[in-house]
Amino acid sequence: MFFSSDTRVLVQGITNALGSVYTPLMLSYGTSVLAGVASGDGGQDVASIPVFDMVEQALAAVGEVDASVIFVEPYDVLDASLEAIAAGIRQLILVTEGVPPLDMVRLLRKAEATDTLVVGPNCPGVIVPGQVLLGTHPAEFYAPGSVGVISRSSTLTYEVALQLTKAGIGQSIVVGIGSDRIMGSTFQQWLQILDEDDRTEAIVLVGEIGGDSEEVAARYIAEAIDKPVIAYLAGRSAPKGQVMGHAGAIIASQLGDWGDDIGTMESKLASFKAAEIPVGDRPSDLPKLVKRALKSAKNRTNDDE
Structure with a gap:
């Protein structure tokens, strides 16, 4: 780490x-x-x-x-x-x-x-609960544990962490990757980091409508990530067909043969479904999904032994 x-x-x-x-x-x-x-x-x-x-x-x-x-x-x-x-x-x-x-x-x-x-940019930074705070995360929402959180959002990240903490699920690290037009580290980079991190047993990915970050991440998870991943996507209630201004994502969708609905909630949900990644309807759903994923992962490990 x-x-x-x-x-x-x-x-x-x-x-x-x-x-x-x-x-x-x-x-x-x-x-x-x-x-x-x-x-x-x-x-x-x-x-x-x-x-x-x-x-x-x-x-x-x-x-x-x-x-x-x-x-x-x-x-x-x-x-x-x-x-x-x-x-x-x-x-x-x-x-x-x-x-x-x-x-x-x-x-x-x-x-x-x-x-x-x-x-980043436009991010709350990084917090390793109980160890280090780099940015603007409200520290009282977090607790040390074994679930890594990667998010495009800022305040929604805090809500997700709080829901996990209230359910007794601590976090190994929480990273806000940012939501400006061009960002530094990506979902894929952090997924790889957390997949290799001994302290992290499961990963929560928090995305939102617009852009193709979530679709790309879903494909990457299916191809390269071994640890359980749970997702939450913000923007379900946004007006259908609203233009979000992600021209680059539209071009990428054509080049990648993903269809012209890239960036929509429907596209993102379909990508996660195809990758068999459970998606919560609301942040309060995440604790039970995380517990279920950890239990399944533990059972698989016991079966392998």
């Missing part, structure tokens, strides 16, 4: 509205926030965390950093991310919403070339 209580963290944009609010919350959760960066605000501190003008200055003062949580304004995200990568930071959490698409294209090219994990 990439993140743990030992993860050394930098916050870029620490003095802006979000950074100044969520840095103390991350710190109080036990996250090892070593320094912050905010151009022009060097020499200040936020919740006793020293602030520097540049990433290079921060690392010279505090040493090696594993991950950076980025709260800067949308048009500054590319520069902040490239600065972090140049300093050797290989895990970036982009909380900021509305990053220009071409900036994300440039960033992802650099990330691929440097083997950098990018989570």
Whole structure:
């Protein structure tokens, strides 16, 4: 797993509205926030965390950093991310919403070339319950356990985690991959990570209408994932035929011979059904589906033995 209580963290944009609010919350959760960066605000501190003008200055003062949580304004995200990568930071959490698409294209090219994990943008980040909080997750909704959650949503992620926690089902990690037009890490990447993670016994995937992320994920699960996966899809009550603006998804559907209904609830449900992935009608359905999946997986293991 990439993140743990030992993860050394930098916050870029620490003095802006979000950074100044969520840095103390991350710190109080036990996250090892070593320094912050905010151009022009060097020499200040936020919740006793020293602030520097540049990433290079921060690392010279505090040493090696594993991950950076980025709260800067949308048009500054590319520069902040490239600065972090140049300093050797290989895990970036982009909380900021509305990053220009071409900036994300440039960033992802650099990330691929440097083997950098990018989570987001427009995401609540990552939480490993009981160990580390990187982003804006409300920590009180989570509990340590063995179910990994991957989500495109933000607030819906919190609701799903709360339903699991109330049912006595803890989480190994919860990741909001983001919902901007162009994202960093994908459902497939995190499915592979969690499939290989010893602490994770089952995976909950939280998707929504629009785009083809869920259809692609369903195919990948059927082909490559061994652990049980349960899904919830938001948007069932959206008006049928409403244009969501996902032109790229429509083109991808034609190239992939998936039909022109890609991105609709019907398309996504059909994809999960074909992959034999149970889908909850509402978040409150997920705990029983998870328990059922874990029981089935345990029975299969016993039969194999």
